[in-house]
Amino acid sequence: MLDLFYIAALNIFRNARRSTITILSIAVGCCALTCFGAFINFTFEGLRETTIRTQLGHMQIYAEGYWEKHVSDPASVMIHDVSTLETALEGIEGVSTVTHRVSFSGIGTTGQASVNMSVTGVDPLREMDFADFEIVVKGRNLLPGDTQVGVIGDELAKGLEAQIGDWVTVMTTSLDGMLNAVDFEIVGIVRTGSTEYDSVFAKVPSDLVQTVMDTTAVERVVVMLDNTADLPAQRPEIDATIAALPEAYETRQWNELAGFYEAVVSLYNGLFRIFSGIVAVVVMFSVANTMTMAVFERMGESGALRAIGATQGTTMQMFLNEGLFIGLLGGTVGVILSLLISWGIEMIGGIPMPPPPSMSQGYQAFLLMTPAVLAKGFVVSVAAALVSSIYPAWAASRVNIVEALQKPC
Amino acid sequence: MGQISLRSVCRTYASEAFSLTVLDAADLDIPDNAFAVICGPSGSGKSTLLNMIGALDRPDSGTITISGTDIATLNEKQLAKFRNETIGFVFQSFHLLPVLTAVENVAWPLYFQGVKRRERMEIAREKLALVGLSEHANKLPGKLSGGQRQRVAIARALVCNPRIILADEPTANLDRKTAQGVLDLISDLNAHHGVSFLCATHDNLVVEHARQIISLSEGKLHMQEVLNLSEVAQHA
Numbered sequence: 001m002l003d004l005f006y007i008a009a010l011n012i013f014r015n016a017r018r019s020t021i022t023i024l025s026i027a028v029g030c031c032a033l034t035c036f037g038a039f040i041n042f043t044f045e046g047l048r049e050t051t052i053r054t055q056l057g058h059m060q061i062y063a064e065g066y067w068e069k070h071v072s073d074p075a076s077v078m079i080h081d082v083s084t085l086e087t088a089l090e091g092i093e094g095v096s097t098v099t100h101r102v103s104f105s106g107i108g109t110t111g112q113a114s115v116n117m118s119v120t121g122v123d124p125l126r127e128m129d130f131a132d133f134e135i136v137v138k139g140r141n142l143l144p145g146d147t148q149v150g151v152i153g154d155e156l157a158k159g160l161e162a163q164i165g166d167w168v169t170v171m172t173t174s175l176d177g178m179l180n181a182v183d184f185e186i187v188g189i190v191r192t193g194s195t196e197y198d199s200v201f202a203k204v205p206s207d208l209v210q211t212v213m214d215t216t217a218v219e220r221v222v223v224m225l226d227n228t229a230d231l232p233a234q235r236p237e238i239d240a241t242i243a244a245l246p247e248a249y250e251t252r253q254w255n256e257l258a259g260f261y262e263a264v265v266s267l268y269n270g271l272f273r274i275f276s277g278i279v280a281v282v283v284m285f286s287v288a289n290t291m292t293m294a295v296f297e298r299m300g301e302s303g304a305l306r307a308i309g310a311t312q313g314t315t316m317q318m319f320l321n322e323g324l325f326i327g328l329l330g331g332t333v334g335v336i337l338s339l340l341i342s343w344g345i346e347m348i349g350g351i352p353m354p355p356p357p358s359m360s361q362g363y364q365a366f367l368l369m370t371p372a373v374l375a376k377g378f379v380v381s382v383a384a385a386l387v388s389s390i391y392p393a394w395a396a397s398r399v400n401i402v403e404a405l406q407k408p409c
Numbered sequence: 410m411g412q413i414s415l416r417s418v419c420r421t422y423a424s425e426a427f428s429l430t431v432l433d434a435a436d437l438d439i440p441d442n443a444f445a446v447i448c449g450p451s452g453s454g455k456s457t458l459l460n461m462i463g464a465l466d467r468p469d470s471g472t473i474t475i476s477g478t479d480i481a482t483l484n485e486k487q488l489a490k491f492r493n494e495t496i497g498f499v500f501q502s503f504h505l506l507p508v509l510t511a512v513e514n515v516a517w518p519l520y521f522q523g524v525k526r527r528e529r530m531e532i533a534r535e536k537l538a539l540v541g542l543s544e545h546a547n548k549l550p551g552k553l554s555g556g557q558r559q560r561v562a563i564a565r566a567l568v569c570n571p572r573i574i575l576a577d578e579p580t581a582n583l584d585r586k587t588a589q590g591v592l593d594l595i596s597d598l599n600a601h602h603g604v605s606f607l608c609a610t611h612d613n614l615v616v617e618h619a620r621q622i623i624s625l626s627e628g629k630l631h632m633q634e635v636l637n638l639s640e641v642a643q644h645a
């Protein structure tokens with residue numbers, strides 16, 4: 001077996017220029033695939049972290065029955081014993097922040113215009129970690145100790161024709177259905193990264209929301225971990241902690257809540273598959289061409305090998321090994337090339353990207369080369385090289401020995 | 410019935426324009442331990458005959474039996490084994506693998522028998538020494554002269570200790586001295602190791618060593634036992 005590989009290697013280096021071109025074309029294909037995959041990885045990670053750290057947290061905890069009844073009977077599905085729950089969750093290692101949210105929709109006005117808005121009540125102290133991903137355009141974010149103030153999305157600010165220092169009045173109903181209103185002063189105008197969310201977004205201290213809704217309960221408790229990757233490992237402990245408490249809860253993980261993220265991931269994964277297909281076809285053409293030429297040139301040798309005792313299978317194996325070898329070399333060079341490119345991009349500080357659809361900010365793109373994406377590029381290249389060698393190798397194994405021997409060696 | 414036996418063997422090359430019958434119901438019996446040459450003008454079908462005996466080509470009809478085995482009954486795997494173990498080929502234009510050194514070329518048929526590389530190379534070196542090429546063992550065929558390549562090809566044909574060696578013009582590329590050396594070697598194998606030797610040739614030097622002369626004309630084969638001139642000379 002090793003001897004067959006030895007011959008394959010010798011034969012590859014025999015036509016060094018042609019092999020080099022083939023190997024390079026595989027390498028470029030492999031590299032294009034891994035770079036695309038790594039860029040998608042980077043995008044996924046950015047989107048995931050943005051989604052988690054601005055809105056969803058890693059996990060959300062609700063009173064039992066919340067998803068069934070939060071529209072029809074929100075009052076019946078509030079979390080009442082907030083502090084016990086929060087204290088229990090904070091005790092778990094790897095949990096970085098536990099906070100609560102209580103939100104309502106209402107009609108807001110500054111006197112000029114009335115617009116629909118979605119007001120979220122948060123604990124400014126506990127919410128510090130979430131602020132990272134909100135970009136303050138003007139003014140400031142909420143601070144611990146704030147009472148009758150709030151920040152609003154910049155699109156909402158335009159709709160309201162509001163400035164820093166203006167007072168907004170929001171009309172809504174309390175939990176038991178009474179018409180109610182709340183005022184707050186705008187201290188900051190922010191961007192969340194999503195233009196749609198920016199056009200309804202308002203954030204105020206949770207006390208203010210609880211006052212207007214006439215309750216001390218909260219709607220949900222949000223848990224954020226140090227590390228997204230640790231979630232699967234920590235999930236059981238979190239579940240166990242919650243189950244041990246007197247109140248009954250239900251939970252949702254961030255990915256169950258992030259419909260947008262899931263849609264983007266499946267779109268990009270689809271693109272990646274199509275791109276893999278294209279790269280595979282290019283590699284296959286290149287390798288098939290080289291292998292067909294090799295088979296024709298070495299007709300005489302194939303005949304001689306058969307005459308001295310090679311079976312058809314062995315003859316085929318020898319040419320397949322060559323295709324495999326070329327694929328392995330091309331894939332290896334491709335992987336090295338991809339690592340160099342991602343390192344180079346790191347060195348120059350990323351590639352500036354325009355804002356993606358429905359996002360308000362451009363960003364610096366990097367390549368997130370994971371072992372999985374490198375392996376995919378490598379496997380696609382090697383498999384394509386091997387597959388495209390099958391036919392030439394088969395043809396070589398079926399030559400008429402006498403005719404083949406008429407060709408010179 | 411001899412070691413090599415042909416019964417009513419026909420072989421016709423047919424194309425749209427014409428058909429050429431090379432062998433026409435030919436019979437032949439070559440005994441064990443033969444030293445036979447096939448004579449005939451160029452294009453008479455010598456190579457065709459050798460190819461069929463060596464199981465590289467099939468007759469259109471008739472049977473070819475080698476050491477009692479009808480080679481038409483062998484499947485592809487058995488044919489490969491047969492070519493490897495029973496027959497040693499020396500081709501008209503050598504057909505060495507250009508990427509392998511002389512000794513690797515000689516060793517290669519043993520690979521198909523599963524012999525380990527080290528052992529293979531050792532046997533190959535012995536065979537190269539037999540044909541007087543020890544100093545050139547590690548050269549690629551491209552760096553050898555025509556005669557040296559021919560000798561590598563002969564060493565390769567010997568490496569599996571075949572019962573029959575088929576050679577197509579084995580001395581055409583050799584000078585007289587080397588040709589004589591190769592013939593002495595073959596005669597020795599023939600005389601002391603029971604190897605049969607069947608060769609197509611125009612070379613009188615080879616014909617002088619032969620004990621059987623097979624003439625090929627108009628599709629028929631004729632074998633004639635002759636006195637081995639060199640043996641006669643030795644005994645004289």
Ligand SMILES: Nc1ncnc2c1ncn2[C@@H]1O[C@H](COP(=O)(O)OP(=O)(O)OP(=O)(O)O)[C@@H](O)[C@H]1O
Nearest residue numbers: 422423429431449450451452453454455456457458
């Ligand atoms: N594949 C083929 N198709 C058609 N005709 C062929 C083919 N191979 C050989 N022939 C013809 O068959 C005849 C016998 O060919 P062969 O090669 O056996 O002759 P030969 O006796 O070995 O000749 P030489 O001494 O020149 O080597 C020739 O006339 C040749 O033209």
Ligand SMILES: [Mg+2]
Nearest residue numbers: 455456501577
């Ligand atoms: Mg011939």
